[in-house]
Amino acid sequence: MAGLCEGRVVIVTGAGRGLGRAHALAFAAEGARVVVNDLGVGLDGLPGPESPAAQVVREIEALGGEAVAHGGDIATPQGADSLVEAALDAFGRLDTLVNNAGFLRDRMLVNLDEDDWDAVMRVHLKGHFLPLRAAAAWWRAEAKAGRPVAARAVNTSSGAGLLGSVGQGNYSAAKAGVLGLTLVAAAEMGRYGVHVNAIAPAARTRMTERAFAQTMAAPEDGGFDAMAPENVSPLVVWLGADASAGVTGRVFETEGGRITVMEGWRPGPTADRGARWTPAEAGEAAVKLLAAAEPPLPAYGSGPA
Template sequence: MTQLLDGRVAIVTGAGRGIGRAHALELARHGAAVVVNDFGVSLAGEGTGESPAEEVVAAIVAAGGRAVANAADVADFADSAALVEQAVTTYGGLDILVNNAGFVRDRMLVSTSEEEWDAVIRVHLKGHFAMLRHAGAWWRAEAKAGRTRAARVVNTSSGAGLQGSVGQATYSAAKAGIAGLTLVAAQELGRYGVTVNAIAPVARTRMTEGAFDTSAMALPEDNSPVVAWLASVDSADVTGRVLEIDGARLTLETGWAHGPSAVAAVGADGGAGGAGGAGARWDARDVGAAVRALVAEAPAPEPVYGA
């Protein structure tokens, strides 16, 4: 029986534990050869000396699949380039990139240090960029050589990035950046046969345990079937989207969109310029009433997590 991902080659970052591990196992189960990346760090991003990727590889091979381990730091530009090269050299190409690696340094905004901010932004946002940059360059070269691949990227955002989360300003900013990066990458890489989507997974992992009651949360593997489909050839018509996965519930996030608007009717010199006419701009004294009218007309934003 043909499997969903037969003959396809995948990289999954941060795949030694939790959601990333579940993704790697699911992709392999559907026939993909998987490069299992994990830098081996603690929840806060500190080195542990462990090699959890090896255990995942062993599980995949024991089940009859194909996998190799990789311990690269995905936010290191040279390391991320070498990770892409490892997939190409080992398996003859690259079809799937699942960007999952990350850690948290939860802190209220006014208590967050510069080092904590830089570390979280680096692994989440720069890590996504670096992997996209090198994989995208390889796919572009393949397309220009007449070997366009049905390539798929699945990024990892979060409800914290889409709705915000109290005590997670840095993590929320990084995950919001990933959602924006997904939109741009989908447009820029589409010409090379690449689709780029993101998921906002909900799961009980070491990242969520301890922060709040996780007893009713979905398991990491509950997210992975969606990733497997997004990684398949069948998903070619879906790109630039963010999907929240909460157990059995799958939600298409709509994100930022233009809402109600108002147009200034006053000229820059204070004279009547006509609504939206040449030289028209807002008088500061009129802005408050206009903004309040727009807020009243628009739907209320979803509440920030923890508010």
């Protein structure tokens, strides 16, 4: 199973189903040894009857690859630390972390209670931070010990984090937070040989196939299945490989056969009077600047701008 990731050890969180499973299998197909993390919970984050991580491990082994399962809660310090330890115990090293785990608790803002806010922020944002911190600590220690590091972290954001999504205030805020975390981690960890990037994928998963059933449906004529999660994995594998050297702090949208580099917030039209504005003057200046600015893209579910 030699390939782009031959010899690398890769962690994928939420890898029992959907995008995570596709990523784990794709990394294994390129020669990586994989730690398959999955807590085995439902769409709402509540425990299910059994974790699917072991099944993905069996799939990888059936293809001739090497993998181990990890069932810990990566949104806890103990779970995140044990995730990195699982890679080190099984394979002696860690090269790539793919943060993918998540679930939904969608509500309109006025109906969104604190528990649903906290649960989604916990799994998506804290569930990125803690594994990233644990992995980064090991990579930094390796670099300081004089051992070469060519590490990669791939975070999972969303179009909801880039643009917002009606009925998903908690999810959108968490995924926007992932983008900020990615930029900071890339800036801080580059000196240790660590590249950190993010993707904003669109694919058919348990989280999307109900909310966007018509858009996510597989074609009945057997044509190209643009929403298959396997379409996203090639970019993730490349970002997780040595081949992506020099690429860090970037965000990619990816779906079907399309890859887009997202350019983020950049300064637009500006006015500077060199002194304090009055409220009326500030408003007049803002109106002129808005007239010269590019219109924003609409949030998902809101219709045209």
